[in-house]
Amino acid sequence: MVRAFRGESVHKVDTKGRVSIPAGFRRVLEAGDPNFTEGLNPELVIVYGGETRDYLECFTMDSIAKIDAKISRLPRGSKKRKALQRLYHTHAHPTSVDETGRLVLPAKLREKIGLNGEAFFAGTGETFEIWSPEAYDASIGDGGEDEDFDPDVDPEVYLDGEED
Known part of the structure; x- marks a missing residue:
């Protein structure tokens, strides 16, 4: 059974960047971490890159492995592969x-998305996003991205159409 991140919630962020993860999201992280066993803490990868992103995207270990496989199928040295590697490898925080069920978000990540005091968690199926509540509200109704390569768009668009 595939578990998905579903729902939304707002949680306080303390001065050290600690924020509680919704309980249902923690269960999905546990199920998506092949190394997780009772008594251990599930691992995840937070992707913070992309000039157009004003949120953090959080991946289970299984989900990020799927992304890695798609990237590895692209031609070495291609602009698309380099953009995806930069986003999912370089601009990522394992x-x-x-x-206690919390994440510690480093200052660099909090500053990138303007996170102060509260974090908005949005389930998006295979991943979940962390936003400042104000940025999330402002994002409602935004349009999609162009599928042709454009260095000014979120490189995630290049995953469309890739085989698993």
């Missing part, structure tokens, strides 16, 4: 949930 981490784990702590013993």
Whole structure:
């Protein structure tokens, strides 16, 4: 059974960047971490890159492995592969949930998305997003991206049509 991140919630962020993850999201992270066993903390990858992104995208270990496989099928040295590697490898923060069900978001990530005081969690199926509540509200109704390569768009558009 594939578990999905569903729902939305707002959680307080303390001055050290600690924020509680919704309980249902923690269960999905556990199910999506092949190394998880009871008593351990599930791992995840937070992607923060992309000039047009004003949110953090959080992946289970299984989900990021699927992305890695798609990237590895692209021609080495291609602009699309380089853009995706930059987003999913370079601009990524591997981490784990702590013993109390929280994430510690480094200052760099909080500053990137303007996170102060509260974080908005949005389930998006295979991933979940962390937004400042104001940025999420402002994003409602935005249009999609162009599928041709454009260095000014989110490189994630290049995953469309790739085989698993």
